[in-house]
Amino acid sequence: MKKLHAILLVLGFGFLAYLVWTLGVGRLWRELASLGWGLIPLLLGEGVAEMIHTIGWRRCLSGPLRALPWSFLFRVRMAGYAINYLTPTAALGGELTKAGLLASRGSGPEAVSGVLIGKVCFALAHLVFVALGSIVIAWQVKLPAALCVAMLVSSALVSGGIIAFLLLQKFGRLGALIRWLAARGLGGSLVQGAAGRITAVDDVMKQFYREHPVDLPMAICWHLVGYSVGIAQTWWFFRLLHLEAPLSVAAGAWILGMWFDLLTFAIPLNLGTLEGTRIFAFNAIGYNALMGMTYGLAQRLAQLLWAGVGLLFYAALMARAAAPFGAAQPTPWKASRAEVLKP
Secondary structure, eight states, rough: OHHHHHHHHHHHHHHHHHHHHOOOHHHHHHHTTTTTHHHHHHHHHHHHHHHHHHHHHHHTTTTTGGSSSSSHHHHHHHHHHHHHHHSTTTTTHHHHHHHHHHHHHHHHHHHHHHHHHHHHHHHHHHHHHHHHHHHHTTTTOOHHHHHHHHHHHHHHHHHHHHHHHHHHTTTTTTHHHHHHHHHTTHHHHOOOHHHHHHHHHHHHHHHHHHHOOOOOOOOOHHHHHHHHHHHHHHHHHHHHOOOOOOHHHHHHHHHHHHHHHHHHHTGGGGGTHHHHHHHHHHTTOOOOHHHHHHHHHHHHHHHHHHHHHHHHHHHHHHHHHHGTTTSSSOHHHHHHTTTTTOO
16 A cells, blocks of 8 residues: 555646646746735635535544534644644554544543534535536536546545445444454454454444434535535636636636545645646636646645645644643544543
C-alpha cells in the first residue's frame, strides 16, 4: 500500500508539473494575480464548508461525544484534515488523529465509531450530491459517450463499496474476519486483543444505528449544505474574471469537479488530478484550459491554507493534552492506538 501511495504521489506530481509547463507559468501567474483580493472569499469558503461539515459529523457521534462543543469538534476535524493533506499517510493518518483526539473526551470505541460513521456519512453525502447534481447539469455538460460510460461504471463501483461499508457498520460485522480468526486460535494474542477492541467498536456502531435512525440522514443533509458552498465559490470565481456566468454554469463546473473527486479519492492530495479534472470540467462547459487550471490552483491554495490552520489546531490540542503529564504526546498513529490518556 505504501509503495502504491508513493507511486500515485509521484505520478500526480509529474502530471501537475506537465500541466503547469504546458500552460505556462507566466500565464498562470497573471491569471491568478487577476483575481486580486477577491481570492480571499474563495480561500475562506473552504473553511466555511468545513464548519458546516462539522455540524454533520457531530450527528455521527455516540455517548458523551455528542455533547462536545462544536468548536472542539471543528478543531479536531481540521487537525485530521491537516494530517491527511500534509503527510503521506494515504488518508488514514488524519482519521487516526481524530480518533485519538476524540478518545481524550470519551471511550476509545466511541471515538473510533464516531470517526468511522462520520467517514461513511461524508462519502454517502458526496455520492448523493454528485448523483443529484448530475441530473441537474446533464443538459449543459458535453462529455464523450465513452467517458460517460466509464464514469458511470466507476461511480457504481465506488457506490457499492460505500454502501457495503455502511451495511458492515450497521450490522456490526466490521470485525467479523478478525473474530473468525480469534475463534479458531489463529494469530495469537495480537488477534485476540484486536478482536476484543473491534467488537467493542462494532457494538457501539450497532447501538448508534439502532438508537439514532434519523441522525445519519440529518448528517448527510448538513454535508450536502457544506458541499453546496462550492457552487457559490465557483460563481464568485467567474465574477472575479468578469464573466457573467449564470449560477447554473457555476453549479455545473463545481458538480462535475466533485464527480471527478469521487472517482479519484485514492490519489494522494488529489495531486495533479484536482487541476487536471478542473481543466476538463471547464472545457466541458465551454471554457478554456487556462481558466480551469487557475480555478484548480485557487482550490489548491484554499486547501493548503486550511491544512495549515488545521496543523496549528493539532499542535494546540496535543500540547493541551500533554500539559498535565509534562511530556510530549505520541504521534497520531500511536495516539490513536493508545486512545490518548483521559485527563
